[in-house]
Amino acid sequence: MNTLDTVLYTGKTRVTGGREGHARSDDGQLDTALSPPGSGRPGTNPEQLFAAGWSACFEGAMKIAARAQRIALPADLAIDAEVDLGKVGNGYQLQARLNISLPGVDPAQAQAVVDEAHRTCPYSKATRGNIDVQIRIV
Structure with a gap:
C-alpha cells in the first residue's frame, strides 16, 4: 500500500x-x-453520501482528463451515480454504477475521457477490485 x-x-x-x-x-x-x-x-444514508462524493470526484477527474486531451466538455455534463447495498451470503456488500451524460461529445472522445477519469479518480482507485463497478456513457 x-x-x-x-x-x-x-x-x-x-x-x-x-x-x-x-x-x-x-x-x-x-x-x-x-x-x-x-x-x-x-x-x-451512507450509500447516498458515497454516490455523491464519488460522482463529484469523478467529474473533477474527467475535467483534468479532458483538458489533457484537449477535449471540450459540455456545460450540461452530468453523472448519475447509483450505489447498491446488498448481501452476499451472510455479509453486506456494495456495488455501483456511474451513468455519465456527455451531450455533444464524440463517443470515442467521451470514452477516452471517462476511461482516464476512472483510472485516476481516487474513489475509482479505492473501489477497484473491491466492489462491482459499471461505468456507462448514456
Whole structure:
C-alpha cells in the first residue's frame, strides 16, 4: 500500500447513532440526519453520501482528463451515480454504477475521457477490485 507524499485535504466528520444518527463535519458544512435506506425518516444514508462524493470526484477527474486531451466538455455534463447495498451470503456488500451524460461529445472522445477519469479518480482507485463497478456513457 502506498502512503501519501502530500496530504492535500482531510475531510473530518463525526457520526453518532450510526444509520439512525447524525453526521456533522468539523467545519459545519455537512450537518445532516442519517436514516436507514427506505425508512421514510428524514435524513440521508451512507450509500447516498458515497454516490455523491464519488460522482463529484469523478467529474473533477474527467475535467483534468479532458483538458489533457484537449477535449471540450459540455456545460450540461452530468453523472448519475447509483450505489447498491446488498448481501452476499451472510455479509453486506456494495456495488455501483456511474451513468455519465456527455451531450455533444464524440463517443470515442467521451470514452477516452471517462476511461482516464476512472483510472485516476481516487474513489475509482479505492473501489477497484473491491466492489462491482459499471461505468456507462448514456
